[in-house]
Amino acid sequence: MSMTEESLTRTMEKTQSQGCDSDGFNRLICEEEFQVEDHNSFHMSNPSRQPVTLFTPGRRSTLAAVILVLLAGVLLILDIALGVHYSRLQETHLTLKDTESLGKDLVELHKQYKTAVENIYAAQKQLDGEMKSQKETKWELEHQTKRTEDYKVLIEKVTQDLGKLRSQVPKISDGCTHCPPGWLFINLVCYYFSSNNAGLKSWQKAREFCQIYGADLPVIDTKDKEKKIVNYLLNHGQDPSETKSAFWFGLRDSNEEGAWQWLDGTPLVEGYWNVGQPDDYHTEDCAAVYPNENFFRAWNDLECGSRQNWICEKAPTYEFLNRTNNQ
Template identity: 55%
Template sequence: MEDRREPPGGFKTLICEEDLHDEEHPPRHQSNWHYVSMFTVSNGRWYRLAAVSLALLAAVLLILDIGLGVHYNKLTDTHLTLDDTKRISKELADLQDTYKAAVETMKDARKQLDSETSRQTQTNWELEYQTKRSNDYKSQIETITKEIETMRSHLPMISDGCKHCPAGWILMNSVCYYFPLKSDQVKNWKESRDFCQLQGGDLIIINSQDKENFTVNFLINHKSKSSMGFWIGLSDLHEEGTWKWWDGTFLNEGYWLDGEPNDFHGEDCAAVYPIENFFKAWNDAECGRRMKWICEKALTTMS
């Protein structure tokens, strides 16, 4: 059979029309011409594709060239010179020096703070010590003041030639007082006055806050737990509602219990009670009621 294989590489052999007539087998004329025309069409398309490809390649190369140019310009703009490198190195060295100086300053500040803290601690210790000394001095002053008051109460007795209080009486602020705490005796208000007058005195007159405080505290401190009151030299016997001391002076400041005096069933005489709040230690009572009493009198001169 006749060999119709195509030439290697995919290209067909170009055959002229004259050659086709000289061949021994002319019946193949139409068929070979068709073959030649197909080869011609395929070869033209290939040239067109190559031209398009070259055009695209040229465009890509142009774009790359433009891009490289822009990139080169950027590199040129940001390129560091030798002077820039030196300047940056100098700035870096300056920053390192500044950092070292800041570290040293911080260390010095820490040392100073530690020193101030130590001094502050010593100052606190000294303040605590001085505060304790001050409190000790205050305590000593209070003690000395009390001793001076006690000595002062004895001065009149010394200056007047050895004055004293009778047995059973106590001396306070140059006055003698009698508190029948250990006695079981009780008296009404008039009998109490009579007893005090026989001793050269009378019922106590409480005309100051200090005297009221002293009287009530003495009763409390000497174990007077009885709810019974102690007669004092105050009454409204001469004029209802007008309270006077036995020496005729009007009451200026009273230390009554809440709601007192209320003159309940003709309560015309006053008594003091051992109540912790000495501002509320008085009550009015019927003068005939029997209770304890408190006398006071001046110092007695020894013969």
């Protein structure tokens, strides 16, 4: 038996003794050792040849086996992780229907959130409007408060002036001394009421008579003046058994029909006409007052050329007042 045959025989026996007949990783290792020993024996039997370095197939098989083992471990770990994850999904009891329901709930919550935001914006807008309105109300209150204070100052001044004027007016029981003879002093104004002895005049002639004395037909533009004049006619007029006389005053119809004006051109605002008056019967363009108990119904329109009684009105002169005060 040659040296090479002995080496092969010895290697096989060694392989069998190490259990290389079994499958798997041990068999690969045994084959690698067998090839290594065989190579060494061949090298020893040919000492005259140059040594050659070879990358034997046995080493590649070992590396592949290690890689397969590592891959198997990684796959095992992934399998375990997937199993745990799947178990957790099963524990949550989530189904496709549950996910759809959750999606619908999410959409509804989004709508509610959007509505809530819009309501907040609307409330903020309303609040801004209320704040602006309150600001304007505050400004108006300040304005009215200032006006009230100004009125208080004005009232105090008028009261003081009125006190001074009263101190200058002589305290007499009859005010006729402030006016020319035959005139009456009523509310700081002189009035003349014609009588039957003075005759009757047309509206224009009556006015000319008043103007001779620096007076004019009266402007009865307040309820107080109307009441005092009518009351005087009732208390100091003609015999109650006689027909009530009319008295001219300073109101007449202008060129435009129904446009009544005072002597200064001011239009009539409030009249005290009798029922059905003015009726413009036969071109009645001048106004007259009657001694009617209801002074709100004491006026009538008459023809300006008709002859009636009249009233004159004038302010007392300062010279006359001074002469009266010196008496």
